[in-house]
Amino acid sequence: MAEPAQQxxxxxxxxxxxxxxxxxxxxxxxxxxFTAVDNLDLKIYRGEFFALLGPSGCGKTTLMRxxxxxxxxxxxxxxxxxxDVAPIPPNKRPVNMMFQSYxxxxxxxxxxxxxxxxKREGMEKDRIEARVSEMLRLTRLEQFARxxxxxxxxxxxxxxxxxxSLAKAPKLLLLDEPLGALDKKLRQETQFELMxxxxxxxxxxxxxxxxxxxxxxxATRVAVMDHGKLVQVATPAGIYEAPNSVYVADxxxxxxxxxxxxxxxxxxxxxxxxxxxAEGLAPIIATPTEPVSAGQKVHYAIxxxxxxxxxxxxxxxxxxxxxxVIDIAYLGNISTYRVRLANGQMISASMTNxxxxxxxxxxxxxxxxxxxxxxxxxxxxx
Amino acid sequence: MNYxxxxxxxxxxxxxxxxFLVPFLIVLKIALSDTAIAIPPYTPTLxxxxxxxxxxxxxxxxxxxxxxxxxxxxxxxxxxLGSLKIAAISTVLTLLVGYPIAYAxxxxxxxxxxxxxMLVILPFWTSFLIRVYSWIGIIANEGLLNQMLMGLGIIxxxxxxxxxxxxxxxxxxxxxxxxxxxxxxxxxxxxDGSLIEAAVDLxxxxxxAFWRVTLPLSRPGVIAGCFLVFIPALGEFVIPSLLGGSQxxxxxxxxxxxxxxxxxxxxxxxxxxxxxxxLVIPIVLFQKNQEKAExxxx
Numbered sequence: 001m002a003e004p005a006q007q008x009x010x011x012x013x014x015x016x017x018x019x020x021x022x023x024x025x026x027x028x029x030x031x032x033x034f035t036a037v038d039n040l041d042l043k044i045y046r047g048e049f050f051a052l053l054g055p056s057g058c059g060k061t062t063l064m065r066x067x068x069x070x071x072x073x074x075x076x077x078x079x080x081x082x083x084d085v086a087p088i089p090p091n092k093r094p095v096n097m098m099f100q101s102y103x104x105x106x107x108x109x110x111x112x113x114x115x116x117x118x119k120r121e122g123m124e125k126d127r128i129e130a131r132v133s134e135m136l137r138l139t140r141l142e143q144f145a146r147x148x149x150x151x152x153x154x155x156x157x158x159x160x161x162x163x164x165s166l167a168k169a170p171k172l173l174l175l176d177e178p179l180g181a182l183d184k185k186l187r188q189e190t191q192f193e194l195m196x197x198x199x200x201x202x203x204x205x206x207x208x209x210x211x212x213x214x215x216x217x218x219a220t221r222v223a224v225m226d227h228g229k230l231v232q233v234a235t236p237a238g239i240y241e242a243p244n245s246v247y248v249a250d251x252x253x254x255x256x257x258x259x260x261x262x263x264x265x266x267x268x269x270x271x272x273x274x275x276x277x278a279e280g281l282a283p284i285i286a287t288p289t290e291p292v293s294a295g296q297k298v299h300y301a302i303x304x305x306x307x308x309x310x311x312x313x314x315x316x317x318x319x320x321x322x323x324x325v326i327d328i329a330y331l332g333n334i335s336t337y338r339v340r341l342a343n344g345q346m347i348s349a350s351m352t353n354x355x356x357x358x359x360x361x362x363x364x365x366x367x368x369x370x371x372x373x374x375x376x377x378x379x380x381x382x
Numbered sequence: 383m384n385y386x387x388x389x390x391x392x393x394x395x396x397x398x399x400x401x402f403l404v405p406f407l408i409v410l411k412i413a414l415s416d417t418a419i420a421i422p423p424y425t426p427t428l429x430x431x432x433x434x435x436x437x438x439x440x441x442x443x444x445x446x447x448x449x450x451x452x453x454x455x456x457x458x459x460x461x462x463l464g465s466l467k468i469a470a471i472s473t474v475l476t477l478l479v480g481y482p483i484a485y486a487x488x489x490x491x492x493x494x495x496x497x498x499x500m501l502v503i504l505p506f507w508t509s510f511l512i513r514v515y516s517w518i519g520i521i522a523n524e525g526l527l528n529q530m531l532m533g534l535g536i537i538x539x540x541x542x543x544x545x546x547x548x549x550x551x552x553x554x555x556x557x558x559x560x561x562x563x564x565x566x567x568x569x570x571x572x573x574d575g576s577l578i579e580a581a582v583d584l585x586x587x588x589x590x591a592f593w594r595v596t597l598p599l600s601r602p603g604v605i606a607g608c609f610l611v612f613i614p615a616l617g618e619f620v621i622p623s624l625l626g627g628s629q630x631x632x633x634x635x636x637x638x639x640x641x642x643x644x645x646x647x648x649x650x651x652x653x654x655x656x657x658x659x660x661l662v663i664p665i666v667l668f669q670k671n672q673e674k675a676e677x678x679x680x
Binding site: 068070089091092096097099100101103104106107116117123164165168260 | 579
């Protein structure tokens, strides 16, 4: 990630003296029988770009709407900057939202859309002028100020929505699937633009998305949600490299999940665990991140790019297993090999295509070795 | 392809020419004629057997006498003004009644909307005349409303509603309400709910959000509804003659009397032509509005 060269890494969540800007305390939201958010605790810090990630219906949008004030918690409290927001109506909260549909006012020009919130505040005319110009400059929309929303492109509309929600300089900006309506190329560009703007304004951003790549790209921290609960809250790298559950490992990126029974053992290098996963095949040797007991059923998660595909076994790596190449997915920069092991298990392994395609080492039906180190995968107990 | 296109466009124009333009020209011709005790009751009539001289004589017989007459008798311009006033007031009243109904329909749960729509359209299933007559039973001095109010002891003497402009307003509002509700409803129904949330999010109260977002976005519907009420109300004849009594001066009634009581077809035709000209102005405005709405729509 394109982090600027800073003396101190931005990680307020690791500082116990840091006061969070938002605190969810035992927040539950029920719609009739359905529990959308289930007894949830969460702290978000000033200046963060916080992503709520999960499949549709996981409660992430409800969480955001509670912050905006469009829903109120059934139980629990939401504390914004030291103040319980429950009695504050949405139009009085120092929170603005960028809607998924952008919700631009079709009868108003771009300029008037951005000025809308400022005018409601009763700001003086020249200050509105100045603020709107600043927002137009920030989002590179100067030439489009007089246009109506239907006269500009999707990407421009997205920027108008962003400018409008930032105009009032909210303490907190909520973004509901902000890039969902854009095509892939534009989405990637816009992600960096969003990060840039977040950095420039210093506003705390909370983004809701179901796109894990988007969350990983933009966020300082990602919260993975499922069924109204937070499954894991960590930095993108933490979520990817050290998922705390099969759910998270599977939701973020590609992963091979292998089931087996664990046997802990200690070695001079530290604790290790052997996972018996298939009869007749050597156990997987892994470094556990949490204590496991003997015979405990565990899941072993290994990312495809952590596996080396080779003709001959690589003795430097603790785990080696033989198989046959069934499928090759050629993605240009990398190729993903689907390899069937002797027990029928399919394993994906990806290799960067450093060489030209014609000089590729392996092809369909080749017998290959899959090699990985003991630290490459993660032992998951849930 | 061009031939097909031409045919497609030609059909509605041919229809309009045949059933609107030609009858209008006939009416215009009668308006320029003189009254006569004859069948038909005007002169000249076009007699082609007279040849060129006959046609010449025919055109010489036409003049603007009747239009001049309309300006001389105050009855006519008073009736036009009366109609304009009644149509304008009842359009505003219908809007005031219709907008909340359309708004409530648009806010109703999805499964209720077809039922509500049905209820709005339902009155059309009964004859218009019967519905207007039944209002007599309600608002007459010994009608349902007065009996109920007197029975409850709210009033001692019956309210005189029948044969007053109030009765005409009631009749017009009741009759044309669906024409007001439907276009407003269709404008409000298309309104994205997140626009209101966005307005609230940006600092509006619910009322301010309505004023700044809902109302401007429903404007095309409001304008369409107003024209759909105003235009027919202007030439309305049945409602004022059944409910309004002799006090209410409306041009539709004058027109009817000229035609059928007075049998003065030329003057009646002149009244009709002037009425049409008055109507054309709002219709043209309406068209302009529609074009603008379509342009802004996409």
